[in-house]
Amino acid sequence: MRRRLLISYLSLMLFVVLALALPLGLSFDNAERRRLTSNVQNEAYVFALRTNAALEEGASPQALAELASAFRHQTGLSVVVTDGDGQVIAASGPGEPAVGDALAERREIATALRGRQVTTEREVAGEDVLSVTVPVLASGASGAPVGALRVSSSLAPVTEHTRENWLLLAALCSIIAIVVLLVSLLLARSFTRPLAELSDGAARLGEGDLSVRVRVPDDPPELNRLAQSFNATAERLETLVRSQQAFVADASHQLRTPLAALSLRLENLEAEDPEFRVDDLDGARREVQRLARLVEGLLTLARAEETHAPSGPVDVASIVAGRREAWRVAAEGHGVQLVADVDAPPVRSVSGRLEQVLDNLISNALDVAPPSSAVVMEARREDDHVRLEVRDAGPGMTPEQRARAFDRFWRAEGSPRREGVPRGGGFGLGLAIVGRLVKADGGTVELADAPEGGLAVILRLPMADVPATAGV
Ligand SMILES: Nc1ncnc2c1ncn2[C@@H]1O[C@H](COP(=O)(O)OP(=O)(O)OP(=O)(O)O)[C@@H](O)[C@H]1O
Ligand SMILES: [Mg+2]
Structure with a gap:
């Protein structure tokens, strides 16, 4: 019984904790990624504006390389810039292509050169990286793409953060589980203890201990009633058995006297002169009549209890x-x-x-x-x-x-x-x-x-x- 109660409490708790913790962890995970994405996006657009300004000012490849390296220095993000043909004109960061490399075939670069932003996740040198590729748009009314720019950030800090977060959630869930386990144990005990006492009491009563009584719990009402009727039954049983015992003891005691008198008279009969036997025979008959009346009285008394x-x-x-x-x-x-x-x-x-x-x-x-x-x-x-x-x-x-x-x-x-x-x-x-x-x-x-x-x-x-x- 106790095990069943515990299992039901714990499975309920597990269900509730999982139903709350899983979505919480996942949404935290998503929020972290969205925050990083929007950060990288902002930086990419800001840098695209700056790159366009530099290009329009006719900046040298050297100046562009310095711009890219300054960007990397300030933001910690890798960057690669291509011209309108997809050829790298500046790059900074580990694993990024070299100046002059042709990236027109790359899907994200090709998409950006068509004027659209692309967000991708890929693996660079065994590390997960988030990249946002945006077009470098010409200033003025036309606003046509004059190049593409890809800003990348390592996903390691996000993964680390998410992992820590999951660990924290797991620890919290464990604490809740332990608390629930303890409370469930106490609860299950409070339900099963009166039942155990009742079954103990019933066993002792069965073994003949008529003085056994159980504690009557205030709650739940069903157990309260059960304990009360158990005690009432035990009480009645005890009274009945005790009165039967007293009756048998009294009856045996009372039967002894006329029986002793009768046996004395019978002994005398043996020893006596036949002339005097009549007296003892009369006496014996009287004792037998007395015994018969006593037995009849006892029987009437015993039957009077039948209801x-x-x-x-x-x-x-x-x-x-x-x-x-x-x-x-x-x-x-x-x-x-x-x-x-x-x-x-x-x-x-x-x-x-x-x-x-x-x-x-x-x-x-x-x-x-x-x-x-x-x-x-x-x-x-x-x-x-x-x-x-x-x-x-x-x-x-x-x-x-x-x-x-x-x-x-x-x-x-x-x-x-x-x-x-x-x-x-x-x-x-x-x-x-x-x-x-x-x-x-x-x-x-x-x-x-x-x-x-x-x-x-x-x-x-x-x-x-x-x-x-x-x-x-
Ligand atoms: N009418 C009465 N007047 C005075 N005393 C009485 C009267 N009836 C009973 N008693 C007393 O009460 C006692 C108990 O009476 P009870 O009828 O139980 O027993 P008993 O008459 O002595 O014997 P049994 O009825 O078994 O033959 C009697 O012995 C007697 O002392
Ligand atoms: Mg009488």
């Missing part, structure tokens, strides 16, 4: 009536009256959940309700939910006890042990189950003081015709 079960409308009145009937005999055995007072619309729940909730609450209430008291189940509509209360006239609970009541396996100090009593478990699982089942249906549960003097368990359950909001 995929389909929920639908549930008629509170008929369920309360059904539970009242189911617990009637047990309540009568305690001299306790079960009262149902329901006037509420259906709630949304998974089939069977509300029955389990009520069973646990009634079981708890009957454990503490004094004889001749009543356990009241009351349901009313309250805003967009149904408030279902189960109240008793028992001792109630202190605020500290209420705060812990929904913990798994928690029981208040001095709670009656109901070993062997079929209607209750006595494991401290009932309220934990109630809490989770109600929450799974999107409802809430609260413990309060009942007007009857005992505990009021207040459930708030979502009405069936109100869209679901919770349900975790």
Whole structure:
């Protein structure tokens, strides 16, 4: 990823630099040549005027040679002058023809003798030379060419200058390239670092390190969201696994006690006189029943965490009536009256959940309700939910006890042990189950003081015709 980003940055930079530097270098090159050409041209015309004046004054060949040599001396340019027939009458400079040489055949001389200026580049003694050939025009109206004049300059200084210029451009481009490379590296790093952290985090999570969290970058928003959801996923996973671990640990711990009691009784059976075996057999059976109830409670608790079960409308009145009937005999055995007072619309729940909730609450209430008291189940509509209360006239609970009541396996100090009593478990699982089942249906549960003097368990359950909001 980083390499790809770098390649794209650098190729873009290369394109921009080349697109700017090449035309810049070439135009400098051209400007240098144009400057030299126009310089040589000016000198040629000025000297042509001077040569014409000298010719009209009837200057001797000697005078013309001195003129040419003075010109060379002043300007550093070579010069060759021909008469109207193309024969050299004066020359000065290295590699230039001698006086008397015939140059009429030379294209630039022939063109100049026809009155036109010519600019040429040629090689003289291994050196590139720029020549401007102009006509020497007679003064006066006719202005006809009376000769030709070729002024030449070495191109070496221009080439040197151009070369220096290209080197300077190359150096500049290199500096830009290095700066761009560094900036690109930093940029690419800033993009890829959060990704690398995420992939590291994912790998560690995969290896089982649930505490792993990644840094959430402010920018870009896509990575910000990705990092946030990664952390949220890791957080949830950690909570889930930790709660599962705690659940398994609690469950194993709780299973140990009845199992130990059971194995003790079985050991006694072996050693005992057959006459007394009945007692231990009864005891063992009670322990097995207790174990079965514990396992059932644990299973209910584990299933309460499943949130995929389909929920639908549930008629509170008929369920309360059904539970009242189911617990009637047990309540009568305690001299306790079960009262149902329901006037509420259906709630949304998974089939069977509300029955389990009520069973646990009634079981708890009957454990503490004094004889001749009543356990009241009351349901009313309250805003967009149904408030279902189960109240008793028992001792109630202190605020500290209420705060812990929904913990798994928690029981208040001095709670009656109901070993062997079929209607209750006595494991401290009932309220934990109630809490989770109600929450799974999107409802809430609260413990309060009942007007009857005992505990009021207040459930708030979502009405069936109100869209679901919770349900975790
Ligand atoms: N109606 C109540 N009045 C007073 N205390 C209560 C009442 N209901 C529950 N408690 C207290 O809360 C504790 C936890 O109740 P919970 O139903 O979770 O467990 P349990 O009844 O002891 O055992 P299990 O329900 O697993 O058979 C009880 O042991 C008891 O001390
Ligand atoms: Mg209980």
